[in-house]
Amino acid sequence: MLCSCSIFCYAQLMANNLVHANKTKQVAADGKMQLKTAIELIKKKFDIKIAYREGILENKSINLSQNELAGFLDPGLALRQTLNGTQLAFNKINDAQFIIVELGSDQQRADVIKGTVFGANDNLPLIGATVYIKGTKTGASTDAQGQFSLTVPSEVKGQPIVLSVASVGFEPLEVAVADFKTPLTIKLQESSSKLSDVVVTALGIKRDTKALGYSVTEVKGSEFTQARENNIANALTGKVAGVNATGLSTGPGGSSRVIIRGNGSFNGNNQPLYVVNGMPIDNSVPGGAATTNTLGNNVDRGDGIGSINPDDIESITVLKGGTAAALYGSRASNGVILITTKKGRKQKGIGVEYNSTYTIEQAINDNDYQYEYGxxxxxxxxxxxxxxxxxxxxxxxxxxxxxxxVAADGLTHPYTAQKDNIKNFYSTGTNFTNTVAFSGGTDGIVYRLSIADLDSKGIISTTRFKRQTANLNINAKITDKIRVEGLAQYNLERGFNRTLAGDALGNPNWTPYEVANTVDVRWLAPGYDAAGNQxxxxxxxIATNGYFVINKYQQDDTKNRFIGQGSITYDIVKNFSLKGVISRDFYNYNYTxxxxxxxxxxxxxxxxxxxxDVSETNALLTGNYKTRIADKVGISVLGGVNSRRFENKQLNMDGLTFTIPYFYSYxxxxxxxxxxxxxxxxxxxxxxxxxxDYNNLLFLTYTARNDWFSxxxxxxxxxxxxxxxxxFVLSQAVKLPEAFDILRVRASWxxxxxxxxxxxxxxxxxxNxxxxxxxxxxxTSxxxxxxNLKPYTSTTYEGGVELKMFKGRLGLDLTAYSRKTTNDILNAAISSTSGYNNAVLNVGELSNKGIEALLTGTPISKSKFSWNISYNLAYNKSKVIQLVEGTNSFQVASSVGNWGYINQTVGSAYGTIVGTRMLRNAEGQIVYNSATNRPVATxxxxLGDGVPPLTMGLNQDFRIGAFNISFLVDGKFGNKVFSIKEVYATRLGLMKSTLEGRENGLTLSGVDQAGNPYSATIPVSGLRAYYNDLRNYSELFVHDGSFIKLRQAIISYNIPVENLKAVKIQSASISFVARNILTLYKKTDTFDPESSYTNGNAQGFESIGLPRTRTFGLNLMVKF
Amino acid sequence: CTKDFQEINTDPEASATVQPAFVFTKALYDGAKNNLNLLLGTMQYTTSFNDVAGFGSKYVSSQSQQSSGVFGAAYYQEINELALVINAVGQNPDQVNLLASARIWRAYCYSRITDLYGDIPYSEAVKGYTEANYKPAYDAQKNIYADMLKELDEAAKSFNPAKTNFGAADLIYAGNNDKWKKFAYSLMLRLGMRMTKVDPVLAETWVKKAIAGGVITDDADIAKINYLNAGQDINKNPIALKLYNDDYIKADGNSNTEGGKYQEPFITYLKNNKDPRLAILSVVYVNGAPDTSSAIQKGMPATLSAKPTNFVTYSEPNQKTVLLLSGAKLLFTTAESNFLLAEASLRGWYTGDASTLYEAGIKSAMKQWAIIAPGDGAISDLQINTYIKYHKLNAAGTFDQKMAQIYTEFWLAAFPDAQEAFASYRRTGYPALVPVVYVGNATGGKIFRRMLYPLTEQNLNKASYNAAVARQGADDFMTRIWWDKL
Structure with missing residues (x-):
């Protein structure tokens, strides 16, 4: 056994040696002493560690004179003297560590040192770790399997060799090479103070965060797998400063909307680019996103990121800034979400991981209605x-x-309040996810295969979403210089009866939300008569019976999706490698x-x-050269070409009137x-x-890219x-008080x-x-x-400070940025009298400025109990600077009934809610039209901003023995929401605000249009018409959308597997998980402020989507 | 690396060149289908117990924006399509007949918009693509009228029998130049007469010019579009399709989707006057079967706000005539010519005999249902003559009494083209409709004088909109348009 390779082994060896030392602590009578004893004495005297291969000291003795310890002031001298003539030599690793090696013949000493570097905690191979032969410039970095190979240069042949191994995020280690025949296994300890972190950046390059001029955030895959969301993007809510992630109210299989540092484009896709293992994937919604005001078939068909199985994710890195994303080009101007999937690793046998989650979800009742008049x-x-x-x-x-x-079912019922229609109408939804993953490998090839099944039942009883995923990742080393990697993911996604949103036709939610308050919604079931008619x-x-929708409307869709990637890396010469990747993300979608x-x-x-049929194909070729000059300056150069092809072949097949009734065929x-x-x-x-980089002190990055757009x-x-x-790492440059671990500043443009x-x-x-x-x-359109359409540009300035203190117990990361989009390509709504409804123009200018803060702390860190806090906060101020010349405003979307609009207006924030108010005079009195007895509408x-400028998230983690408890609280502030539900609830007499005047009529008073005092009484018989007309005053239905929610709680227990001798389990945990548990603060009485049902740019409307749900469940994780 | 970009960026499903004939056909369909059907309620032909569908008859303020529909749909469809056609054929002297037809149809389409809204974008309209004008100014209706009349005059004179025409692509006349000419002069007669209140002198000039040019007086010359019973919606009669889809698709008298029925004044008038049209236009469902017996026909009051229990007993449009999807849509009828000529005669602008013209108007108005719905729409000469016998023009009556007779008959003749009835109602005051007073109405219980501009104009074309409002008056239902000035 080779003992010199890991510091764990040092400890073990020391213990062994001490035992030996106690047993053999006598001097031989012939004036000689055992070599081993001599070494032990040296160790003791100088309090140093000495490593050696077991057995090499046995049966060797030295002259006593060689070990006259009193004479040595230095352990090096002592060792040199002691080992003289033993065919052994030593090497100094540092002042406290020495290693004894054999001085073998040349035949014994191979020219090549091989080995693998692992992380000590998780035993995963470390990619990109550097391994140098100490005292030389010979070095290598590890490949995707963590392996390295070094040719021993002639100048050190025959001498003891020490490798210095380093990898960002880990404590550096020096390893003496005592045995050249067996490949080394080197384990690096994660740096205890987390002084440096490694993150995956653009094109999959791992970099030390301290080298970055911009802000990135990494989220570990494990954070998504316990309390999971079907759509991984929804799970980002509250986790990353500056990332505004919203899950939609559209049921299982629905889309997400993720906006990083504000919306950067008026009409373009404002969502980030999703990249899996270095290559972009498609995130489109088949047939386009649901809109805010469409009759019939306005359905969220699910986006591309929703296809990724959380269990396959190793980590997610959010690249927020332009610099971070610059290498990915235009689509990255809204940021990039880099997903690194899990890979196989070399091990004995097959590793098996099993993860199962079962959750139930229940509709939250937000109906705050009146129950006085029925x-x-x-x-x-x-x-x-x-x-x-x-x-x-x-x-x-x-x-x-x-x-x-008598109710609509023709039966006599008691005239009593029915407050449980939400509970009565919606079912309990369930989500059952099972993933099993196999991984393993040898020196040459590692693999991981996962198979997952997701089965969701919505809260509408006929809504179902199923997703089967198979994901295979293979890394192979063909020769010392050539490595290949392949990724294949196949998804079969099937949706049944996705819930329609928006206007009333076929939207089942209108029934439980709008049915009169003395009706038990179940009286309307099953919604059809003997002939099958509604x-x-x-x-x-138009307001379809919700039960008829549930029982008779039919929707199903199938998505077959394949994501394939293949790459080959060729290390042409030392420090220079070429990599070619081809990836294709293809889906075939059928919806009826x-x-x-x-x-x-x-x-x-x-x-x-x-x-x-949608495909996104990318071919990428990169060359990478790395070198260090005079040990202090590191240079890394990368160049590449990419070709992207996107294709969408779509057929819309629509029709009316089934010739043979009840027979549904095109x-x-x-x-x-x-x-x-x-x-x-x-x-x-x-x-x-x-x-x-200069001496780990100053880092500079420059990128350039040229795109040609078809x-x-x-x-x-x-x-x-x-x-x-x-x-610039300030803490490296000047001596700071000891409490400071790291202090650095960064800036980028x-x-x-x-x-x-x-x-x-x-x-x-x-x-035609x-x-x-x-x-x-x-x-055509x-x-x-x-x-003359030309490229738009997005320019970002960013500066930040990173501070870590008290051995990583306290961290602060501050970023300020300014992002400006100019020449935005606007699909601007124009007056239809121009003959067209929109014009494609290169004129928009939009600014987003903001700050982000991330505060992390570990107030308690004991072996049995620890408490971690992570708080993120982001404020983004957006401003529309310029639109089409002479135009101050354009319309993005209109609500059902055109009672509210989302506009872009110069000088205002991105996406403002626009509508009417009641006209008031200077004294604030309402101006009435005396002829109609209605307020005059402005x-x-x-009426307010549709996008929240302020977002925050607070994560807390408690570890108590084998238990882990974590909470996530998140909040968004400062936006407004226009509620269609309230418009209708007002018109229909459900709102408490419609109670006024029920007995004796409603008295209006104000002024008339001439400015004279006005008063009138709306009789009880006119109340319905009066409240119905309130829809003409949009302001009544616009509310502050701010909220704070207890988003997630996980209580998990790590099952002590050591006691389970019968089965070979490496680790196991069981967790209770819950999401969307409580709304701690909101200002909307009748609806959830997060009720958007489109992931398009028109945000700011609530429009009778599915109620939000509370989710509870269990998660089981086992590793064999 | 960009050499095939142009090819990649060319839509393989679209053509780079325009086919003027195909676009012209589309413009004919679009112009003929852009109707403000809510006016069927305003003119008291139909109603609904429901606020949304009943807006036209109840003037419910919350539904005010429905009234902007024709404006909102016209420009990016028929008006822009006609601009495409005119730009494509305009410079070519061989295509002068194509140009003339397009100009006449454009005048028709514009007149339908301006008569509803007053000042509208006209001279600067539909130049978004050619001149990057995204915010066209509104022209005063006075100037629009002057130009439309000039257009009709020039177009009518420009036909050249030696040159090609649209042929089959011309849904109205299959390329018959002479009939287009008559259509042009008939429109000139209509528009000329519209100006009687505001400028009688100008009206007289154009009416006389129109009569001299030759208007439609023979049923063979009626401007109409024929439709199909099945297939794409665009090929179906637009008014019939809308009524059918909105309300009468179930044909059982009770399941009317939007709660629609005939309105009381229309059915009562037909019934009281023993009008033979009642039997072909109106049915009551008895045990699920349509019954045309006059005795049981009954219109529904517009004042209802909820479905009445006797809903099934009210009259509704006949599936075989009014709702016939393949029924022709009449754009300009001999009835209208005759009634306008009768008025011209009363005013002394025309030598024909007013009584004769009035009777000819009634006769052709009744005959036209056989053009719309051959067979089921036929009314016998005997029935017509009997009706006329009891509805002679009151020779001894005042001008106003005669106008009342003529334009009450025109109201019956125009159905279901409520827009024309609405225009002549505003100009002449006839028929003497009693406004519906409904809670929450937007007009103070009066009948509309104009329709509202789309809200989007306030947003997207603000300066032009404001200028129009400053000139014409508030963007309100009771503001009178230029030719409707008191």
């Missing part, structure tokens, strides 16, 4: 079925008194939605079909059309970067952009250019319009194309 109109409760249907959504009836009345429950056919025969609003049914439609769309985008790029004008389709970043997100925006084209008669043609005014 169903009916004009103060009268319904006494016939017809009246009950006519007033099915109206709570303008009599005072609730428990008497009999049973009416209210006077508006049936609005059935017998619907009241569309009695003969409707068919919506979508077939979409071929059974009286009117149908199939419309193909074929989008192609290509971006070619060349890029390079140079990193220079979507831009041929005259203007190229842009070169650059970035510079620097980091970056420019990123981008092309148009959509193709075909250069020239006007004409398309489906016709059953003569051929028809029109312009109502957007005015732009022949023109459109700004």
């Amino acid at each position: 169903q009916g109109l004009n103060g009268v409760k319904p006494m016939t079925k017809n009246d009950a249907i006519a007033t099915g959504r109206l709570s303008f009836g009599a005072k609730i008194d428990g008497s009999d009345y 049973t009416p429950w209210n006077d508006a056919g 939605s049936i609005l059935p025969t017998g619907d009241i609003y569309i009695p003969n049914g409707q068919y919506t079909g979508l077939k979409s 071929k059974n439609l009286a009117t149908s059309s199939t419309i193909p769309t074929h989008q192609r985008i290509r971006t070619n790029s060349i890029f390079g970067s140079a990193d220079i 979507t831009l004008s041929p005259q203007n389709n190229s842009i070169l952009y650059q970035s510079v970043g620097g980091s 970056a420019e990123v250019g981008g092309g148009a997100a959509d193709p075909y925006r250069i020239n006007l084209s004409y398309s 319009v489906p016709s059953s008669g003569l051929p028809l043609q029109n312009v 109502n957007d005015i194309t732009n022949q 023109g459109l005014q700004e």
Whole structure:
């Protein structure tokens, strides 16, 4: 056994030696002493550690004179004297560590030293660790398997050899090489004070955080696997400063919206680029994101990031700044989320990991309605079925008194408040996820294969989402110089009856939210009659009976997705390697939605079909050269080319009227059309970067990239952009008090250019319009194309300070940034009188400025009990600087009924809610139109920001023995939400605010339009119309969207597997997990402030989506 | 590395060149379908117990924005399509007939918008692509009228029988130049007469010019578009399709999706006057079967705010005529010519006999249902003559009494083109409709004088919008447009 390789072994050896020393502490009579005894004496006298291969000291003795300890002042001299003539030599590692090696013959000494470097804690191979032969310039860095190989240079041949091994994030180690035949196994301890961290940066390059000129945050994969979200992006909520992640109210399999440091583009995709193991993946929603105001089939079909299985994730790195992302080009201007998947590792046998989570979720009831006056109109409760249907959504009836009345089911019921309609309508949702992963490998090849199954049942009982994932990762070393890596992921995702959002048709949520307050929603079940036709429950056919939606509407979709990557790395010469990667992310999507025969609003049914083949293909070639000059200056240069191809082949197959009723086939439609769309985008790029560091003190990075975009004008389709970043480690340069571990400052500047997100925006084209008669043609789109379309640019300045104190117990990271987008490619809404509804223009200018803070601390760190805190806070102030010349504002979206808009307005924040107010005079009195007895509505005014500027998250971790308890609290502040639910609840008499006037009429007072005093009484018979008309004053429904939520709690127990001798379990834990547990603070009474149902840019509307849910469950993790 | 970018960035599913004939056909369909159907309620033909669908008849303030529909849809569809056609054929003298047809249709389309809203973008409109004008100014209606009349005049004169025409792509006349000419002069007659209140002298000039040019007086010359019963929606009669889809698709008299029925005044008038049209336009469902018996026909009051228990007993449009998806849509009828000529005669601008013209108007108005719905729409000469016998123009009556007779008949003749009825109602005051007074109405219980501009104009074209409002008056239902000035 080779003992000199790990500091663990040192300790062991020391203990052994001491035992030996006690037994053999006598001097031989012949004036000689055993060599081993002599060495022990040296160790004792000088209090040093001496390592050697077991056995080499045996049967050797020295002259006593050689070990006259009193004569030596220095352990080196003592050892030299002692070992003289023993065919042994020693080497000094440091003042306290020595190693004894054999002086073998040349044959014994190989020319090549091989080994593998591991992290001591997790036994995972360390990639990119540097291994130098001490005293020489010979060195190497470890490959993807943690392996290295060094050729011993001639000048040190025959001498004792010591390797110095270093890897960022780990304590450096010096290792004496005593045996050249066996490959070394070197284990590095993680640096205890976490003075330096290694993170994955652009193109998968691992770098020390202290070398970075920008802010990055890494989140370990384990944080996503216990209290999990189906969509991994949702799990980022509250975890990273400056990352605003929102899960949508669209049920299982829904999308996420992640915005880093504010929205950077008016119309473009503002979400970050998702990169898996260095290569981009597609994050599109098939057929596009749900919109804020569409009738029918407005459904969230799920985004691309939702396909990633949390169990496959090793870590997620969030690159926030432009500099961080500059190497990825335009799509990274909104930041990059780098996902590193788990890899196999060399081990004996097969490692098996099993992770299972079962959670249940329940709808949260946010209905804060009035329960004083029940169903009916004009103060009268319904006494016939017809009246009950006519007033099915109206709570303008009599005072609730428990008497009999007739409901929409035609039966007599007591006239009592029904407060549990949310509980009664929604089912308990479940999520069951199982992942099993196998990993293993040898020196040459390592692999990991995971197979996962996710089965979610929504809170709408027929909603289901299933996802099966297989992920295979293989790394192989072909020769000493060539390594290959392959990744293949196959997903089969199936969604059933995803919930429609937005307007009322087919949106089941309208029923439990809007049904009159004395109706038990279950009376409306099953929603259809014997013939299968919808049973009416209210006077508006468009507000579909929710049970009819559940039972008769049909939607299913299937996504087959394949993500494949292959790479080859060739170390051409020392320090210079070439890497080629090809990746392709491809999905094939089929969606069918049936609005059935017998619907009241569309009695003969409707068919919506979508077939979409989307692929994102990237080919990347990089060359990398590293060197160190005079030990102090490190230089690393990288150059590369990339070609990106995106393609979407889509077929929209829509139709109306099923010729044979209740038979749902595209071929059974009286009117149908199939419309193909074929989008192609290509971006070619060349890029390079140079990193220079000086003595671990000063780091500089420069990058440059040139992109050519197919979507831009041929005259203007190229842009070169650059970035510079620097980091200065102050604590290295000057002597700071001991409490300071590290203090560094960083700054960077970056420019990123981008092309148009959509193709075909250069020239006007004409398309045929489906016709059953003569051929028809029109312009392909109502957007005015732009022949001069050029790249937009996004420029970021960023500066920050990082501080770590008290051996890592306290950390602070502060960043301030300013990001400005200029020449943004706007798909600007223009007056339709121009002949077009939008114009593609290169004019937008948008600024985002902000600060981010991350405070980490370990107030208690005992072996049995520890407490970790991590608090992040980010404030982003966005400002629209410029729009189309002469235009101050444009509309992004409108709500159902056009009662509210989201606009971009010069001088305001990104995405403001716009609507009307009641006109008031200078004294604040409401101005009434005396002819109509209604307040006069103002023109459109700004009512608030749709995007929260302030976000924060607080994580706390408690470890008590084998238990771990963690809490995540997060909050968002400063935005407004316009609530469609409240508009309707007001119109329908459900809001408490509609109670006024129920008995004797509502008295209005103010001034008339001439300024004279005005007063009038709205009679009880006019109340419904009055409250119905309040929808004309948007301000009434705009509320502060700030909230603080207890987002997540995990209590986990590490099962002591040592006691489970029967099965070979390495580790096991069981956890109780909960998400969205409590809302600690909110200002919206009737709805959850996080109720968006689109991941598009129009944020700021609540529109009767699924209620938010509370999730509880158990998680079991076992490693064999 | 960019050599194939241009090819990559070319939509393989689209054409780079415009086909003027195909776009013209689309413009004809779009122009003919851009109707403000809520005016069917305002003109008291139909109503609903429901606020949203009943807006036109109840003037419910919360639904005010519905009234901007025609404005909102016109420009990016028919008006821009016509600009594409005119730009494509305009410079070519061989295509003068194509240009003339497009100009006449454009005048028709613009007149339909300006008559609803007053001042609208006109001279600067639909130049977003060609001149990057994203914020067209609104023109005063007076100037729009002057230009539309000039356009009609020039276009009518420019036809050249030696040159090519749109042929089959012309849904109205299949390329018949002479009929287009009559259509142009008929529109000139319509627009000329619109100006009687505001500028009688100018009105007289244009009415006389139109009559001299030759207007549609023969049913064979009626401007109309024929439709199909099945297939794409664009190929179906737009008014029938809208009514059918919105309300009458179930055809059982009770499951009307938006609660629609005929309104009381319309059915009562037809019934009281023993109008033979009642039997072909209106049905009541008895035990689920349509019944056209006059005795049981009954219109629904517009004042209802909830579904009445006797909902099924109210009259609704006949599936075989009004709701016939393949029924023709009449754009300019001989009935209208005759009524306008009768008025011209009363004013002394035309030599024809007012009574004869009035009777010819009634007759062609009744005959036109056989054009819309051959077979089921037929009314016999005997029925027509009997009706006329009891509805002679009161020769001894005042001008105003005669106008009342003519334009009450026009109201019946125009159905279901409520926009034209609305225009002549505002100009002449007939028929003497009694406004519906409904809680929460936006007009103070009066009938609209104009429609509202889309809210988006306040947002996207603010300066132009403000200038128009400053000139014309508040963007309000009761503001009177230029030719409607008291």
